[in-house]
Amino acid sequence: MFKTAEGEEIFIIDGHTHLWDGSKENQKNVHGAQFIDCFYGYHTALSPKEYVWPKEKFDKYGAETMYNDLFVEGYDDMAIFQPTYLKDFYVNGFNTTEQNAVLKEKHPDRFILNGAWDPRDGEAGIEALHELVEKYKIKGVKLYTAEWKGASKGWKLTDEWAQRYMAECVKLGVKNIHVHKGPTILPLNRDAFDVADIDDAATSFPELNFIVEHCGLPRLDDFCWIAVQEPNVYGGLAVALPFIHSRPDYFNQVISELLFWLGPDRLLYGSDYAIWSPKWMVEKFMAHELPDTIKKDKGVDLNLDAKRKILGLNAAKLYDIDVPAHKARLSGTAPAHAGEQTMAQVAEVLGD
């Protein structure tokens, strides 16, 4: 929970978090080692110095550290788990739905659990998706189109099987499709993070919401074009947001483009934890103001209303979170389950 100087409570849903295991014991090969090393590069390059962890902690920080950084030290009220399996790189996977579910079970009001699918799994993957929905009631998935699978180095939303999976998502009510479209780390010729396939998918499946993680950066122009055309396309700010610290001028340019083309209703805050910590990021974002020249030039503003939406209200809409009710539950002033009473209510009735 973040409180403004005027005492207003800002409800925060962190749209992009992970609980990963990148430790040596879990690395299958050199790719696994290089993957976590690359993340660490992002972490050290764009975090304020006092938030930089030693590499060993970064490799495997565990559930308690995560809970603490997001909700105790940090200002997140809720966080969305975005799994990244990478089973070709890590023995037990890098960050799976099942591992995330353990923490979600412990803190059901804190986390939104997302699943994942891979069209290359064919029919078996469709069955697995059904199981995920049945078991965890997921409403969203994270797709990692550059994930390796044997000889394949990636896939596209326009692939025939991907279309079948999306049709299945419509049927199952898995309406939020988060797609990683960020900096290229894909080797070789095909750019699996190209945003072009979002266009086709968003047109074909108007019932689904497509949250383009990292706003397609560095393909921001392509992303903006698509998002203007497709009302069911959203931008996830993870990776764009940390520039607010090291390159604030640059951040101003990116956010003003996004506000101009998409507007404040279609942008979602995400820390990309544990690459970055929500504590400093939310503080800087809340304190941030666009320079007058940009406000005038582009006719946009990052005012409190926009910040409220970006930090939580937009995600709450996508995930059907009743914000006032949820706030009350988190603060212990409302019962966690229907039909129950809080301790305070019982105490009042008993006159104790």
Added chain:
Amino acid sequence: MTPHVTSGDPRVAEVWASLAAVTDPELDESVTELRFVTEVDVDAEDRVHIGFRLPTYWCAANFAFLMADDMRVAVSSLPWVRQVLVDLRDHMYSDTINEGLAQGRSFKSTFSDEAVDEDLDDLRRTFRIKAFQRRQEAVIRYLLDRDWSVQAILDLDCPHLATLAIDDAEAARQRGRYLEIRREFGGPGDTAFTTAQGEPIDPRNFAEYLSLLRRVRINTEFNGHLCRGLLQARYDDPAPDGEPTLADFIAGRVATQVAKSNTGGNDGCRK
């Protein structure tokens, strides 16, 4: 790791100077300024050895190949060079790329199984257009900042742009860079600012046109910021403070840059 200088051999300086002209296609910045080149060596048989590194193990192989190939071509044009051996390090395709280059093979044949659809020339052209747009924006921005009207900017021709007194060193450098790439794009005429297709810019759509250039720049800068940060994090060497290093002096790059901004680059842009 710091740029390694073997000796006072003037040939080493010549190699550094030709490498300085090779750019990362995506960033449109010199591979030496980006500190991708770590080592230059000339052996007794006049063979040049170039040590080359990238910000991540995953950096796209096509870009890596392109840069390494451009380095090979640039350095090969020095008359005394018998062979150029580029040694790309710490990359997932180091061995494949180094071997392909040493045998003078193309990207396609080097990655025969995985790169069937790839046309490196198309890729090079795509990024060259972006470089044109980005360099053009820098010059237009400068003129706008100096209160030039849109019409005056669009009326400008290359010879006048080339001889224009510019009161800012970075803007002068950008002007030189723009005029250089202007010869490749922008059509056969002398108009200083045209679209990358050589079409005139419609003054009524000037704001939209500028906004397109701006988006191109934002993307490129994103890569630039990220690449520099990642390279620094990966190799743990301090960020350059903008001061020229020993290698710059040996390569004569410091003098070159000063000379360039004084003369303002070339004065015509006909192909």
